Amino acid sequence: MTEQEARKEILGIVAEYCMTYHNQKEYKTGDRIPYASRVYDQEEMCSLVDSALEFWLTSGKYTDEFEGSLAEYLGVGYCSMVNSGSSANLNAFMALTSPLLEERQIRPGDEMITVAAGFPTTVTPAIQYGVTPVFIDVTIPQYNLDITQLEEALSDRTKVVMASHTLGNPFDLYAVKSFCEKHNLWLIEDNCDALGSKYVIDGEEKFTGTIGDIGTSSFYPPHHMTMGEGGAVYTNNPLLHKCIRSFRDWGRDCTCPSGKDNLCGHRFDRQYGELPMGYDHKYVYSHFGYNLKATDMQAAIGCAQLKKFPEFVKKRMRNFERLKSNLAELKEWLILPEACANSVPSWFGFLITCREGIDRNKMVSCLEAKGIQTRMLFAGNLIKHPCFDQMRKEKRGYRVVGKLENTDRIMKDAFWVGVYPGMTDEMIDDMSQVIVEAVKEQI
Ligand SMILES: Cc1ncc(COP(=O)(O)O)c(C=O)c1O
Structure with missing residues (x-):
């Protein structure tokens, strides 16, 4: 067997392995919906x-x-x-x-x-x-x-x-x-x-x-x-x-x-x-x-991912739009995200800010309990973190313009859920349903 033939055989077995043992679980209503997940197959x-x-x-x-x-x-x-x-x-x-x-x-x-x-x-x-x-x-x-x-x-x-x-x-x-x-x-x-x-x-x-x-x-x-x-x-x-x-x-x-x-x-x-x-x-x-x-x-994984990438972007956009239209009825209680003018976003996630009367922590606990994974907008307000304790105390090393009111509001009232390309319409609809129910519990 030549090296090329050996390699072909190994890769054939790897492809078979991936198709048989990976990505096998089909989503059913009630399953956990993560905020993000890898999307790959035997090519990667x-x-x-x-x-x-x-x-x-x-x-x-x-x-x-x-x-x-x-x-x-x-x-x-x-x-x-x-x-x-x-x-x-x-x-x-x-x-x-x-x-x-x-x-x-x-x-x-x-x-x-x-x-x-x-x-x-x-x-x-x-x-x-x-x-x-x-x-x-x-x-x-x-x-x-x-x-x-x-x-x-x-x-x-x-x-x-x-x-x-x-x-x-x-x-x-x-x-x-x-x-x-x-x-x-x-x-x-x-x-x-x-x-x-x-x-x-x-x-x-x-x-x-x-x-x-x-x-x-x-x-x-x-x-x-x-x-x-x-x-x-x-x-x-x-x-x-x-x-x-x-x-x-x-x-x-x-x-x-x-x-x-x-x-x-x-x-x-x-x-x-x-x-x-x-x-x-x-x-x-x-x-x-x-x-x-x-x-x-x-890099080898990246090369295979990049070939699929334009489809990933389309799927992210579709998932975002579907979720936004599903949640439109909640506008009175939740601020839904909006694209910047002149842009076509490849959305990473769907960021929501709770309006007055809706408690973000209660929302997030409710969603997590029902299997919807949530995330904060990362640091919220980075300056409030322990890594800034020393600089804050010594009043040096950074400057702030104004009061960062929206930043603090995001830290207190915002969270996000996923729109990753592996999400199906059914998952988006189920997630929307849980978000609607979570709001209804608070109003
Ligand atoms: C905006 C932003 N910048 C940088 C990073 C850091 O990337 P990495 O986790 O690959 O170091 C992240 C991570 O999620 C991010 O969200």
Whole structure:
């Protein structure tokens, strides 16, 4: 048997295994409905095993394919795969601290405009680097940054705006981008919860994550597509791409991929920093970087997921619309989510804010007891968390614009449920029914 024949036989058995033992359980009314779930079949499993048989392990041919395919899907020039969405945010932020960016380099003591109603690792890299996050409020029911507060948040230290498109709903990219251009600020779009969302800007429909300077993705299982753990950083700017790759790959100057030496032909004939002439370029460091790379096995799953991705997005949109129309009768008691103007969201979830008279905690307990899995909008108000205790006490390290009233309201009154592509009409209808009953218990 040749190696190719052996591989074919193994993959045939793996496909059979997956079809026989995975995805077997059919939904019945009364079963638990999770807020998110992986959607996969034998294609993902075979791709994973194929990469395992290669045993290259670190980034390799599947990583190249994934980076190329995601860049093509998004219509961006450059994409770098990393090992999580949090790593993608760290990588994106740190790229902007590169001295190669000259007067636009972000330095400790500078400021970053962001929101507190979101996921912590959008903000963590700034804090760790010594940049002050400046928190503005969000609007309800879009749950994105309130653009009317941008000018007030600005100071002569502001260098960057970094925020996510909440649960897939794009923020007002036109306003935020114009603000950034006017004040010469970077814009990082945390696109971890919005892959596939679109926004019309200057008459052109573009994917979120590709309109600012850098976009980031997460491929943790609940997200729009998965590879277990994983993420990506993308940009159209070749200099930023160079910085992203350097920070991702140990801070090195050389751009040769893993396992390849001297592609540029100048490995031993240049002088860098104060190093001796001809010092091996593979070990020249232009940044204080990390190793944020992912493995080829993760990329192999991602390649198979990406082929299904446009269908996932359509299904998310359909599920969202069906749920919204099912819950329309509850508008008096619940605030239902609304898409930002000029956008076509690839919804991550369905975020609900309870109006006066409806207790969010009672709602959530009731739904969970009846098998509907719920989630909060991540941190709610990040500043209230124990990780801020010291900074709050010492009154340093962050600034707040206004009172963050909507942020606090979200922390107290909001929750979300799923619209993931594995949900059927029956599941959406059953979930709607339980939500209606839960409201009726309180009115
Ligand atoms: C908006 C946002 N950014 C970043 C992340 C971090 O992604 P990861 O879990 O892959 O580190 C998440 C995680 O869910 C997120 O929701």
